[in-house]
Amino acid sequence: MDWFDAGRRRSRELFDSVVPAAYEVRPIPLRNPICFYEGHLPAFNANTLLKRGLGEEGIDRDYEVLFERGIDPEDESAVGLGASRWPPRKAIQAYGDASDRAIREALLEKDITRDDNPVLARGLAAYTILEHEPMHQETLRYMWHRLPYEKKIRPAETPSPVVNGGPPAREMVRVPAGKATLGADRASAVFGWDNEFPLCVVEVPEFRIDVHDRTNADFLEFVEAGGYEKSELWDDEGWEWIQSSRVRHPLFWERHGGEWSWRGMWELVPFPASWPVYASHSEAAAYARWKGLRLPTEAEYHRAAYGAPDRPERSYPWGEEPPDATRGNFDFASPDPMPVGSFPAGASAWGVHDLLGNGWEWTSTVFSGFPGFSPMPSYPVYSTDFFDGKHYVLKGGSPVTSKVLLRRSFRNWFRGNYPYLYATFRCVK
Numbered sequence: 001m002d003w004f005d006a007g008r009r010r011s012r013e014l015f016d017s018v019v020p021a022a023y024e025v026r027p028i029p030l031r032n033p034i035c036f037y038e039g040h041l042p043a044f045n046a047n048t049l050l051k052r053g054l055g056e057e058g059i060d061r062d063y064e065v066l067f068e069r070g071i072d073p074e075d076e077s078a079v080g081l082g083a084s085r086w087p088p089r090k091a092i093q094a095y096g097d098a099s100d101r102a103i104r105e106a107l108l109e110k111d112i113t114r115d116d117n118p119v120l121a122r123g124l125a126a127y128t129i130l131e132h133e134p135m136h137q138e139t140l141r142y143m144w145h146r147l148p149y150e151k152k153i154r155p156a157e158t159p160s161p162v163v164n165g166g167p168p169a170r171e172m173v174r175v176p177a178g179k180a181t182l183g184a185d186r187a188s189a190v191f192g193w194d195n196e197f198p199l200c201v202v203e204v205p206e207f208r209i210d211v212h213d214r215t216n217a218d219f220l221e222f223v224e225a226g227g228y229e230k231s232e233l234w235d236d237e238g239w240e241w242i243q244s245s246r247v248r249h250p251l252f253w254e255r256h257g258g259e260w261s262w263r264g265m266w267e268l269v270p271f272p273a274s275w276p277v278y279a280s281h282s283e284a285a286a287y288a289r290w291k292g293l294r295l296p297t298e299a300e301y302h303r304a305a306y307g308a309p310d311r312p313e314r315s316y317p318w319g320e321e322p323p324d325a326t327r328g329n330f331d332f333a334s335p336d337p338m339p340v341g342s343f344p345a346g347a348s349a350w351g352v353h354d355l356l357g358n359g360w361e362w363t364s365t366v367f368s369g370f371p372g373f374s375p376m377p378s379y380p381v382y383s384t385d386f387f388d389g390k391h392y393v394l395k396g397g398s399p400v401t402s403k404v405l406l407r408r409s410f411r412n413w414f415r416g417n418y419p420y421l422y423a424t425f426r427c428v429k
């Protein structure tokens with residue numbers, strides 16, 4: 001109940017940080033307008049726990065269809081098929097309140113862990129709605145990021161950006177050959193999304209990996225060397241994207257009065273040379289190619305993050321202790337990135353920094369299920385809609401990734417040319 005209430009409260013705060021005039025705005029062209037998400041969260045809860053799980057009627061059939069699913073279309077022509085006129089905010093909020101009341105009642109009083117029902121077995125539907133909420137909070141945050149500052153209401157206690165000097169010296173460490181355990185064991189995991197199962201053990205050959213994420217300072221060299229004009233550095237999809245969208249630098253960078261700055265969540269920040277560069281997979285891969293390096297595979301990320309010499313793999317890069325504010329920039333600790341290497345207590349056994357938090361890490365691995373994958377009964381299309389060869393796995397977490405999503409097996413995925421999320425990269429060879 002506390003988890004549910006805290007999640008709903010944070011979502012409400014997010015929707016209240018947008019001015020009313022922006023309510024039906026679509027800050028990212030390929031996503032629904034803001035109002036959709038205020039209806040989607042409670043509708044998803046009703047659809048998943050009340051209807052699919054408990055076999056009940058739900059709260060409002062029309063809303064539970066209208067707000068059922070977000071979208072991830074290939075281009076803008078596929079958007080706009082939703083409602084042409086959204087319900088007024090008061091009505092959406094009233095629906096949300098009714099859904100919240102029904103979910104609270106279900107969590108407190110109904111049989112939500114029935115083993116004879118695959119949707120409810122071991123509390124599957126309840127965990128599904130509890131984790132769905134913070135996942136959306138993150139996507140909402142990077143959507144809000146794109147809104148003009150005058151359309152946002154900055155919370156009073158928001159910390160100021162930390163920009164201190166240049167990045168640490170570039171350095172790579174050797175990670176010896178060994179096993180990486182991806183995924184999780186169905187029988188022992190409390191909860192996981194379908195793409196986290198089953199366990200998948202991979203033998204990883206020796207490699208070298210960046211101690212720190214590539215920074216804005218690093219990426220500036222690529223921009224100034226004409227990296228965006230050299231077609232040989234880009235894959236076909238990436239080249240086509242930067243040509244058609246006239247991309248010449250990372251989305252978070254802006255040019256004002258001849259100087260680069262960084263578009264922060266609440267303010268424009270003087271160019272933060274030591275922050276991890278936020279970039280799309282296409283940009284990350286082009287940069288790596290330019291350096292004669294490459295992006296890590298998902299298994300290499302696991303080796304670098306969770307492997308340890310002569311020991312079993314760890315639950316977190318730093319060991320077994322649960323995540324807290326000393327280990328990394330996550331769980332809404334800061335609205336924007338911090339300089340790389342700010343959390344030595346979060347380093348992995350090999351001394352690799354910031355593997356959890358401060359920005360998701362792109363891998364070169366195309367998103368798919370591990371051998372033995374099966375869709376989850378509580379949300380059967382969660383992953384399968386994206387097994388299309390066009391999405392890449394990201395690992396780690398961002399400043400606004402909830403700490404409940406920082407478990408080892410959690411996987412994120414996006415299209416290679418999607419520039420909006422808080423994602424960075426490091427290189428390997």
Ligand SMILES: [Fe+2]
Pocket residue numbers: 040044069070132136
């Ligand atoms: Fe959703």
